[in-house]
Amino acid sequence: MTAAIHAEGLSKRYRIGEYRRGYDTLRDTLAYSARRALRLEHRPSYEEIWALDDVSFDVGQGEAVGFIGRNGAGKSTLLKILTRITTPTKGSAEIRGRVGSILEVGTGFHPELTGRENIYLNGAILGMTRREITSKLSQIIEFSGVPKFIDTPVKRYSTGMYVRLAFAVAAHLDPEILIIDEVLSVGDYEFQQRCMGRIEDISKSGRTVLFVSHDMAAVSRLCQRAYWLELGSVKRAGPAEQVVAAYIQAQAGVGAEQVWEEVETAPGNDVVRLRSARVIDAEGNTVDAVDVRRRVGIEIGFTVLTDDVALFPKIKLTNGQGEIAFNAMDIDERWRAPAKRGDYVSTAWIPGNLLNEGMMSVDVGVASLGAARLDAHFNFAGLLSFHVQDPVVGDSAKGFFTGQFKGAVRPLLEWDVDRTL
Amino acid sequence: MEQRSETISPAGVAERARRQVRARAGALRRASLPPAPDARRVPVTRIEAEAPRARLEFRELWRARDLALTFAWRDVKVRYKQSLVGIAWAILQPLMTMIVFTVIFGKFANFPSEGTQYQVFVYAGLLPWMFFSTGLTQIASSVVLNRQLVQKIYFPRLILPLSGVLVPAIDFLFALTIMFGIAAWYHTAIQWTTIALAPFFLLLLALAAVGVGAFFATINVRYRDVPYAMPFLIQIWLYLSPVIYGFTALPHKWKVLFAFNPVVLGITGFRWALLGTPQPSQLQVVCGLATTCVFVFGGLWVYRKWESSFADVI
Numbered sequence: 001m002t003a004a005i006h007a008e009g010l011s012k013r014y015r016i017g018e019y020r021r022g023y024d025t026l027r028d029t030l031a032y033s034a035r036r037a038l039r040l041e042h043r044p045s046y047e048e049i050w051a052l053d054d055v056s057f058d059v060g061q062g063e064a065v066g067f068i069g070r071n072g073a074g075k076s077t078l079l080k081i082l083t084r085i086t087t088p089t090k091g092s093a094e095i096r097g098r099v100g101s102i103l104e105v106g107t108g109f110h111p112e113l114t115g116r117e118n119i120y121l122n123g124a125i126l127g128m129t130r131r132e133i134t135s136k137l138s139q140i141i142e143f144s145g146v147p148k149f150i151d152t153p154v155k156r157y158s159t160g161m162y163v164r165l166a167f168a169v170a171a172h173l174d175p176e177i178l179i180i181d182e183v184l185s186v187g188d189y190e191f192q193q194r195c196m197g198r199i200e201d202i203s204k205s206g207r208t209v210l211f212v213s214h215d216m217a218a219v220s221r222l223c224q225r226a227y228w229l230e231l232g233s234v235k236r237a238g239p240a241e242q243v244v245a246a247y248i249q250a251q252a253g254v255g256a257e258q259v260w261e262e263v264e265t266a267p268g269n270d271v272v273r274l275r276s277a278r279v280i281d282a283e284g285n286t287v288d289a290v291d292v293r294r295r296v297g298i299e300i301g302f303t304v305l306t307d308d309v310a311l312f313p314k315i316k317l318t319n320g321q322g323e324i325a326f327n328a329m330d331i332d333e334r335w336r337a338p339a340k341r342g343d344y345v346s347t348a349w350i351p352g353n354l355l356n357e358g359m360m361s362v363d364v365g366v367a368s369l370g371a372a373r374l375d376a377h378f379n380f381a382g383l384l385s386f387h388v389q390d391p392v393v394g395d396s397a398k399g400f401f402t403g404q405f406k407g408a409v410r411p412l413l414e415w416d417v418d419r420t421l
Numbered sequence: 422m423e424q425r426s427e428t429i430s431p432a433g434v435a436e437r438a439r440r441q442v443r444a445r446a447g448a449l450r451r452a453s454l455p456p457a458p459d460a461r462r463v464p465v466t467r468i469e470a471e472a473p474r475a476r477l478e479f480r481e482l483w484r485a486r487d488l489a490l491t492f493a494w495r496d497v498k499v500r501y502k503q504s505l506v507g508i509a510w511a512i513l514q515p516l517m518t519m520i521v522f523t524v525i526f527g528k529f530a531n532f533p534s535e536g537t538q539y540q541v542f543v544y545a546g547l548l549p550w551m552f553f554s555t556g557l558t559q560i561a562s563s564v565v566l567n568r569q570l571v572q573k574i575y576f577p578r579l580i581l582p583l584s585g586v587l588v589p590a591i592d593f594l595f596a597l598t599i600m601f602g603i604a605a606w607y608h609t610a611i612q613w614t615t616i617a618l619a620p621f622f623l624l625l626l627a628l629a630a631v632g633v634g635a636f637f638a639t640i641n642v643r644y645r646d647v648p649y650a651m652p653f654l655i656q657i658w659l660y661l662s663p664v665i666y667g668f669t670a671l672p673h674k675w676k677v678l679f680a681f682n683p684v685v686l687g688i689t690g691f692r693w694a695l696l697g698t699p700q701p702s703q704l705q706v707v708c709g710l711a712t713t714c715v716f717v718f719g720g721l722w723v724y725r726k727w728e729s730s731f732a733d734v735i
Binding site: 011014080081082083084085086087088089090091092093094095096097098099101107108110112113117120121124125126127128129130 | 464465466467468469470487488490491492495498499502503569570571572573574575576729730732733
């Protein structure tokens with residue numbers, strides 16, 4: 001098998017101070033240089049971090065390889081290097097074949113243009129020729145499921161429609177190497193499944209796929225191998241299922257709380273952004289392990305940025321084997337009217353004696369009710385995780401049995417018994 | 422532990438069986454996908470840490486021509502959206518400017534117009550000037566305006582300045598139609614023998630706009646002073662260019678200095694090709710071509726040198 005991608009010692013250094021400030025004016029720089037020259041400021045005003053530190057790997061022709069890791073582990077930086085958006089500070093890579101990337105669905109869409117026009121625009125941006133797009137146009141429109149609105153400016157689209165159209169374009173890209181970065185975190189469930197199916201097909205048709213996701217079930221389903229990145233280095237590599245399992249195990253200890261300090265960089269869209277999420281016990285303490293008999297809360301903080309969209313929080317729990325325990329959303333009346341802008345903290349209480357033992361991974365989202373589907377403003381797969389433990393003292397659903405029950409849930413039921421002689 | 426592995430393995434078997442079923446289902450759907458790529462013909466890309474060379478990758482640019490045209494098409498489409506008179510702005514702007522200039526400089530200040538009607542003279546100067554100046558403005562902001570794309574997608578970055586010059590070209594074509602009307606109105610003959618040379622002078626202006634624009638686009642990525650500096654620069658530049666006056670009207674000792682303005686050759690040449698005003702002198706041609714070359718290669722060199730860090734700094 002020839003290597004489609006051969007990467008050696010890829011490293012990328014960012015200067016944080018510089019990076020965060022984004023840009024400045026000439027005056028700032030002149031003033032700063034003057035201060036430096038006058039020795040008023042000795043140290044440089046930035047800090048250096050290695051976003052990627054000596055990462056080497058090979059991806060075979062036709063292989064599907066997953067990259068997993070926490071936010072800031074270096075996954076995105078790695079993809080940016082492989083797609084030539086930025087250059088590495090050290091190291092090199094060799095790529096055989098045309099690279100197509102789906103880094104963020106809808107990048108380059110222009111709100112004033114119609115759906116059809118945006119297909120051409122986005123297709124060209126993703127590297128398709130005009131002829132290619134024209135030949136695939138009807139397929140793309142059909143896949144998107146928005147044929148009625150195809151000649152409407154996309155600024156009038158709902159988030160769900162927008163995402164569907166954008167993915168439809170990306171899904172018809174036909175490069176030898178496809179790089180996919182966390183594209184399926186928005187949109188409704190049915191469409192997400194269709195996208196996953198399409199990605200699977202692409203991968204099985206002999207194309208090389210690099211897949212970055214927080215959705216562990218998707219990674220182990222789609223990929224043969226996986227790399228787990230942490231702090232810019234490869235922490236573990238191997239068969240996808242093993243790496244995912246190890247990653248989920250490790251997450252259990254640290255994944256009970258997530259916070260986004262700045263609203264601009266938080267996940268979400270122009271309507272609502274995720275700010276924090278915690279696993280809490282009945283007293284409100286952050287916990288990463290809970291007693292199976294006690295109730296556990298999933299606390300979600302989010303910022304609503306508009307006044308005119310009705311929305312509600314939702315969660316989904318999945319166990320370590322990738323089996324879904326349940327989906328749940330807040331159906332309370334308070335969410336029926338459009339939410340006023342502001343910071344919200346919402347807690348979902350999962351009753352005791354419902355979940356099975358073991359690792360639980362939590363997807364957190366905020367969605368709006370579309371026609372016959374949920375349109376997610378964001379849906380963060382595997383954002384939190386916690387361990388459910390059974391002390392086996394006899395009052396849980398397992399009684400005094402010390403073995404394992406299968407399944408994602410293990411409710412304590414009421415049993416009626418009639419005995420006749 | 423024993424217990425656990427026992428309970429998991431049947432699940433593993435089931436999972437494998439499910440995979441096989443899915444693989445079969447996939448084989449059916451796969452029929453709609455094109456065949457797998459041939460490993461021998463695929464292009465090889467090398468990604469290196471070393472500083473990029475400032476060479477122009479013509480082949481890569483040529484392959485991305487569709488994208489360049491698409492960008493230009495997008496900018497044209499979006500440009501006059503939600504505006505009342507739309508593309509008519511492309512005509513109104515030079516027309517109104519021509520009227521004001523004629524009143525102020527032609528009537529009040531009595532500027533010489535190289536033997537033609539001042540109205541026609543100044544309009545024939547405004548056309549190439551506006552082509553250059555809007556191109557320059559557009560290109561200088563092109564990278565920052567497309568920052569979302571620059572951060573997310575790779576494409577040959579040179580496409581941005583190159584496609585930036587196509588939008589003012591459309592405006593130019595619209596404004597050009599009026600040129601003939603104005604010439605006819607003031608009984609000025611269009612030189613049909615030399616008009617074929619006009620595109621050459623426009624090309625020179627386009628090159629100058631790309632060169633200077635690419636330079637400012639690069640600076641704009643780092644320092645957002647450029648949007649403030651640009652209108653000012655263009656205003657000054659207008660007065661240093663033979664739009665409201667003819668090059669021949671300049672005092673002799675200043676001519677050498679002015680000839681180094683790359684726009685001078687383009688405007689004088691365009692007006693000559695169209696109206697038969699005095700043709701560009703040797704001095705103008707030599708200095709104009711030389712400075713245009715310097716500006717184009719200098720600007721693109723700077724742009725190429727920094728483009729790989731655009732995504733990090735922008």
